[in-house]
Amino acid sequence: MTPVLADLLIGSVVAEASFSLTRDSLVRYAGASGDFNPIHYRDDVAQSVGLSGVLAHGMLTMGLAVQPVVDWVGDPARVVDYQVRFTRPVFVDATDGAIVSVVAKVGAVDLGAGIARIDLSVTFNGATVLGKAQARVNLA
């Protein structure tokens, strides 16, 4: 069932999810996206540029963070606009991995255009990693 635009309340949570990332997730994303920057799979390279260790591709975090919204609206084609700001790295420990949590809330509703703006809170270790993370979904 597609959510009904007129029923949405600003500020209400429409979707929540947690994603467990491992080094395998990063290798998989590197292959799928073609982004083979070694800071995403080699600790020595990450440390040589001043990072504490391997971090997730920002585009992987962006890509998974919208999935709870896709599942809520029922069709990936309903996401017509999606933007984020990369504010903090997600370090992925070789043994323990990393947990990224997503909470999606209604930010704005445009009844005339048939569009809802869904604001995403995306956190790792209790800190926000994506700023101004907004997905616009077509519910017309």
Add this chain to the structure above:
Amino acid sequence: MSVNPELQGRVFPPVAPYLVGREKVREFSRAVFATNPINHDPEAARAAGHSDVVAPPTFAVVVQEATLAQLLAEPDGGIDFTRVVHGDQRFSYTRPIVAGDELTATLAVTSIKTLGGHSMLTAESTIVDATGAHVVTAISTLVVRGDE
């Protein structure tokens, strides 16, 4: 070396067309934890009114990538790849990307700002289908750190 301010407004030649494969859409979907059947199953996609499996919202980055490589390789651009940090990213769709699409991307530098020794460059890659109709615009803001 710093970012050449004359890049602002520059439009690059279109990159070679990218043919969206069904298995690539599935592979990318698995990589971003996309489990919706419309991303994986052509029958589910057709039942929802699409011609084939639909790519996840961030798939356009794969098509955009060749245009950013073009920008970083521009001889007079002055962009040191090792100093580039991805600041912001946006995708604005006219219609979703589906398997079978042949997509062509054209990059334009829309803005360059300097802030305390750093440069912020905004690059817009306009992606059209084989008929020339707009599919998605991918917008990246790159932060190029200045000399220490």
